Amino acid sequence: MLPRTTAKRQSSGIDTSALPFPKGGRKPGRIDKSALAFGEPERIRDRAYLDSSNGRACECCGQLWNGAVVAAHVSIEQSAGMGLKASDDLTLDLCHTCHSDFDNDPRGHAVWIAENIVMKWLRHRYRAWCRGGERARRTLNARAAMPENDR
Structure with missing residues (x-):
């Protein structure tokens, strides 16, 4: 096996004093990923708002379903993710048939x-x-x- 040699890194001449490095200083070859991450979107949870869908007409077909209309959560862009339900303010009032079509499109x-x-x-x-x-x-x-x- 060949012995490993370590060469000293030379300065690139770029001023890195304003960059967000982790506490404890910069580690060579590492990037502070917290500076690259997006903030967690605010998710509203309101059971009363979701329950208010009952008795309304379906927003797609317009039919009254005697309380069978439920809130369908809209997952677009960063409003949700794998295993995460979208915020309760991003809902449509849909009957079972339209809700099924909506989820399975x-x-x-x-x-x-x-x-x-x-x-x-x-x-x-x-x-x-x-x-x-x-x-x-x-x-x-x-x-x-x-x-x-x-x-």
Whole structure:
């Protein structure tokens, strides 16, 4: 077996004094991964909000199911992960059939929502505009209905 030789590292000339190194100093060849990590997203848990789905109409098919409508958690981007349920504020009120389609769509939640909810809403908004003009469109504008936009 050949003996191992260690050569002294030469300075690269780069100022590393402002970089976030771990306590105890910098270890050669190591990266402080805490500086690269994203913060944990806030997850809201509200049982009363989830239970309020009962008795509502399904947001996809519009049917009333006598209390069989439940909250479906939307897992998009960083809202959830493996083994993590999305926050309770990211839910849709769906009947069993639509909830099953929602969870089993191989293309993901975002595509299902776009096709089954957003597209229907946009068509509804257009038809309302055709019937009532610009005033009807303003009342259907979801962004204008946001609390931060109250005038």
